[in-house]
Amino acid sequence: MAQSSTEPKVSLRLIIDEKKNKVVLAEAGKDFVQVLFSFLTLPMGTIVRLLGKHQVSEPVTVGCISNLYTSVVDMKIDDFETEACKQMLLYPRNYVREAQCRKFKLNINPTENFKCFGCSSFPSCSMCSNFNTSRCRCGKLMTREIDLLEDEEVIVGIMQNDLRGVFIRDRSSFIITDDLKLTVDSTSSLLQTLKALGFSDVSKLRERVLDIGLKEVLTLLRCVFSSSSPLTDTFLKNQSLHKVRKIYKRLSPCLEKNGDEAEQDKVITFDAIVRKQDMRILYVECREDFVDLLLTFLAIPLESIWEVSGNHISLGCVGNLSRSFKDLSDNERTQVSNPKFVLPYYYSCQNQLLNIITFKPQFYVTINRDISRPLCCVTTKPTFIQVSFIDPKYNGHHSVSTEGSGGFMKRDSKFTVSDDLVIAPKNTTSTFWALKKLQIHTNDIEVQKVSISKAHALNLLRASVVTSSALSSAFGNLIVKKPKEENVSWNPVSKKLKVET
Structure with missing residues (x-):
């Protein structure tokens, strides 16, 4: 990726063990630390997109999330409820x-400001959307962009969230170890870090000051997922491991249900095609509700996935970075015991097993009476017309068009999902072809009906970022191992029944 001479750069001072060609630690200011912490705020779909764009020649693998993203790319618009559904999954927003x-x-992920669109009858039709491909309740396309007043205030109002503590603002200098543990820079912390790393003789270490641009930052992002020494791999070895370490162990549920929550828990049911030899799930046949759940993973930020996973997963140096973020900020974090995912309103689905909390915009219309430029504007300050946001998943046929009215995929559709989360519409996937591709004898497979609830959905989310066999890892304990069939025959010599298994 070519870099422009005007491209912004941030400074980074490396302390290097030249004999081992290894970064011992780095000293950095606020600008570089903000870049590191911004990794945590990226939706998983955005991470896959950025890494794929960064190095096209080499496949990018982040667990099974890369397959989910590629599945969205490969599926046709007709497979989704609306055009906006595919757009919001390919370009998730935070x-x-x-x-x-x-x-x-x-800024690793430059994006457009928050936008609102209405139909040609706005504000008579007091409906807005964040997508200009949405259809208003009156049936018209919402292609008219509506001006926003107090843009920063609008964003804060949508989130209903205090911005304090999200990123480090006041402290100016930090110490960063090769595995991305951060502390505030001081003589005491520097001595403790060097001693802990076994480098008491600083005369053997060398300094190197680098100006870091977008190319290096994206390489570092790749290494954060796959390396135990991302600073060394990025800045000294000029490499990035392209695969996250694979694990195949079955994950146990990370939530304990209690009270009314357990009684009201929703379930999603599908058919699992299982290999008898090891009871691994080869693929599942499901309806759109299970696919909607999977595709929601693309919109969830990395920091949220780590919060609900705790120490249950191993994901490069993401854990160290997340713990440092928490320690260095005063922002209250969501507790693992009751995980919630805060997403824009249009990511809510009708049968959503995860605790999705959506923004609920409180917007109003004000009229600019300036004759030279009459405008309808949206503001957070109450006026005489309140604006409602239409769900961009609304296709004009369903009776409900408010947030959470449906999912991403066409209703009453069927899909196949492989163990590594490759999704394909059932109408384009022949069952015979799928079985033939597996190269397995039909007597060696069986079909089991599986029902999953909230705890299993969280297991699947955790597995999707660290393994290439997400379904087997997350749902292995739901597969029933049936006893082997016995063949009973009469032995005329011994005059006894012969039992074969």
């Missing part, structure tokens, strides 16, 4: 975090 990152010296 509005408040994006607003903050625009102020950074180096």
Whole structure:
């Protein structure tokens, strides 16, 4: 990726063991630390997109999330409820975090500001959408862009969230170890870090000051997922491991149900095609509700996935970075015991097993009476017309068009999902072809009906970022191992029944 001479750069000072060609630690200011912490705010779909764009020649693998993203790319618009459904999954948004990152010296994911669209009858039709491909309740396309007043205030109002503590603002200098543990820079912390790493003789270490641009930052992002020494691999060895370490162990549920929550828990049911030899799930046949659940993973930020996973997964140096983020900020974090995912309103689905909390915009219309430029504007300050946001998943046929009215995929559709989360519409996937591709004898497979609830959905989310066999890892304990069939025959010599298994 070519770099422009005007491209913004951030400074990084490396302390290097030249004999081992290894970064011992780094000293960095706020600009570089903000870049590191911005990794955590990126939706998983955005991470896959950025890494794929960064190095096209080499396949990018982040667990099974890469397969989910590629499945969305490969599926046709007709497979989705609306055109906006595919767009929101390919380009997931995290509005408040994006607003903050625009102020950074180096922004890894530049995005457009929050936008609103209405139909040609706006404000008579007091409906808005964030997508200009949405259809209003009156049936017209919502292609008219509506001006926003107090843009920063609008964003804060949508999120209903305090921005304090999201990123480090006041401290100016930090110490960063090769495995991305951060502490505030001081003589005491530097001595403790060097001693812990076994480098008491600083005369053997050398300094190197680098100016870091977008190319290096994206390489570092790749290494964060796959390396135990991302600073060394990025800045000294000039390499990035392209695969996350694979695990195949079955994950146990990470939630304990209690009270009314357990009684009211929703379930999703599908058919699992299982290999008898090891009871691994080869693929599942499901309806759109299970696919909607999977595709929601693309919109969830990395920080949220780590919060609900705790120590249950191993994911490069993401854990160290997340713990440092928590320690260095005063922002209250969501507790693992009751995980919630805060997403824009249009990611809510009708049968959603995850605890999705959606933004609920409170917008109003004000009329600019300036004769030279009469405008309808949206503001957070109450006026005489309140604006409602239509769900961009609304296709004009369903009776309900408010947030959470449906899912991403066409209703009453069927899909196949492989163990590594490759999704294909059932109408384009022949059952015979799928069985033939597996190269397995029909007597060696069986079909089991599986029902999953909230705890299993969280297991699947965790497995999807660390393994290439997400279904078997997450749902292995739901597969029933049936006893072997016995063949009973009469032995005329011994005059006894012969039992064969």
